[in-house]
Amino acid sequence: MNSNPFNPRTSHDEIETGLKLQPKFGHDGLISCITADADSGEVLMFSFMNAEALRMTIETGKATYYSRSRKKLWIKGEESGNVFDIREIKVDCDQDVILITVDSRAGAACHRGFRSCFYRKVNSDGTLEHTGGKRLFDPEVVYRKK
């Protein structure tokens, strides 16, 4: 992994109110990232970035994450074609979470073929209910699982 190109962290107040990007990466070198649809606001997925992924996302305007299972950078859409064009990148108060909003032309965010990874709601009795609409692609075709 490349060295962290971002500013070293300064004081609590400077981190929360200042205008310097000082992302806090965990012991594993990763920061949480929420991806939402720039137009509807719908939350599409939750993933992680390392410093290189965040730098690339800022510089290229294409959402780039770090895949914990594959242990490598992951340019969203590399395999499925559903590239995420960045509309806006935000950081939370203590700069340990990134929120990116992406262009709504992007198809399915979820590897299961749904628009959003959050395609099931929790009912009050603890059962789940599908709310994610139709699948936009068949994962077994796109990812050639079979």
Place this chain on the structure above:
Amino acid sequence: MNSNPFNPRTSHDEIETGLKLQPKFGHDGLISCITADADSGEVLMFSFMNAEALRMTIETGKATYYSRSRKKLWIKGEESGNVFDIREIKVDCDQDVILITVDSRAGAACHRGFRSCFYRKVNSDGTLEHTGGKRLFDPEVVYRKK
């Protein structure tokens, strides 16, 4: 901490396509939780729940988290009065992230007094810019910091 009241995890396919809630808590007993405004879709904050917080959120309809800094359950709004009434609870494909949408009457989500914790955007040159509007409360009054 109480024992986990949720189902034990079953197969990968059952977790991703089934209709049983099988949340995956980390080694620290916590699951990531995204909170968004039910009407606008705006992401308000990112926090954590333990099994008890998730159970209480489902049962009471009030957002309840687990505070890592205070090491205890945290009913949102206990101190500030900005209770979050739940509109919908969702779970992601592999059931390791919870998404709750909350009633938009809720005031500021952020301890800094802003509507959302994501009150700064990252510019392409890596500087930050305030985009969060006016503060809805003064944290030093609400939390009596001074």
